[in-house]
Amino acid sequence: AQKVTQAQTEISVVEKEDVTLDCVYETRDTTYYLFWYKQPPSGELVFLIRRNSFDEQNEISGRYSWNFQKSTSSFNFTITASQVVDSAVYFCALSEAGGATNKLIFGTGTLLAVQP
Amino acid sequence: GAVVSQHPSRVICKSGTSVKIECRSLDFQATTMFWYRQFPKQSLMLMATSNEGSKATYEQGVEKDKFLINHASLTLSTLTVTSAHPEDSSFYICSASVSGGADTQYFGPGTRLTVL
Numbered sequence: 001a002q003k004v005t006q007a008q009t010e011i012s013v014v015e016k017e018d019v020t021l022d023c024v025y026e027t028r029d030t031t032y033y034l035f036w037y038k039q040p041p042s043g044e045l046v047f048l049i050r051r052n053s054f055d056e057q058n059e060i061s062g063r064y065s066w067n068f069q070k071s072t073s074s075f076n077f078t079i080t081a082s083q084v085v086d087s088a089v090y091f092c093a094l095s096e097a098g099g100a101t102n103k104l105i106f107g108t109g110t111l112l113a114v115q116p
Numbered sequence: 117g118a119v120v121s122q123h124p125s126r127v128i129c130k131s132g133t134s135v136k137i138e139c140r141s142l143d144f145q146a147t148t149m150f151w152y153r154q155f156p157k158q159s160l161m162l163m164a165t166s167n168e169g170s171k172a173t174y175e176q177g178v179e180k181d182k183f184l185i186n187h188a189s190l191t192l193s194t195l196t197v198t199s200a201h202p203e204d205s206s207f208y209i210c211s212a213s214v215s216g217g218a219d220t221q222y223f224g225p226g227t228r229l230t231v232l
Contacts (some may be wrong), residue, residue, distance in 0.1 A: 043207060043225060044225040091159065103150075104221060106159045106160050108159045109158075109159050111157075
């Protein structure tokens with residue numbers, strides 16, 4: 001069965017601190033996709049990254065970076081020098097390739113609060 | 117690019133009435149659209165998947181006669197909550213992707229439904 005676990009329910013940091021959001025997934029497929037979405041208080045989910053299972057290279061985009069480790073089935077997300085605007089719920093999600101539709105399996109989300 | 121809109125953003129209705137929510141992909145054609153429901157401080161729960169011109173596929177436990185989905189064009193899907201009751205009050209979010217498979221889903225801003 002497919003499953004995404006975000007063990008951190010809530011994280012609170014002070015502005016400029018670095019913070020890592022954990023994501024652990026389970027799947028039997030060898031081909032799959034992992035995603036991170038941000039949901040600010042307004043409610044809209046903002047797409048951050050999509051990574052396929054064959055690409056284990058870490059990715060950096062500005063203050064954001066992602067660490068994909070197949071050996072531990074983890075896809076962690078780090079925000080460097082956090083800002084108040086980073087406060088949101090962050091969801092990690094898994095999609096299995098090969099099916100007719102790309103159903104997303106979401107984790108329970110991590111609420112990040114960045115204090116000024 | 118990849119903008120998805122939803123209308124209305126907020127609706128309050130009386131018990132027993134039907135409510136229609138529209139989801140539009142503004143700058144791309146969406147072969148597949150998804151409807152999710154999100155309760156406060158919880159993750160997204162997939163309700164149904166719709167492909168343009170086909171009947172929607174509902175997730176287990178979701179009443180298809182209660183939540184009518186129409187995906188009449190490549191840019192528009194509608195969700196009608198029929199004979200709404202207070203327990204239907206929730207945040208409904210749609211997403212759209214260009215094709216099936218493992219395409220990225222882009223989410224709309226959500227619709228807050230309150231049934232009195």
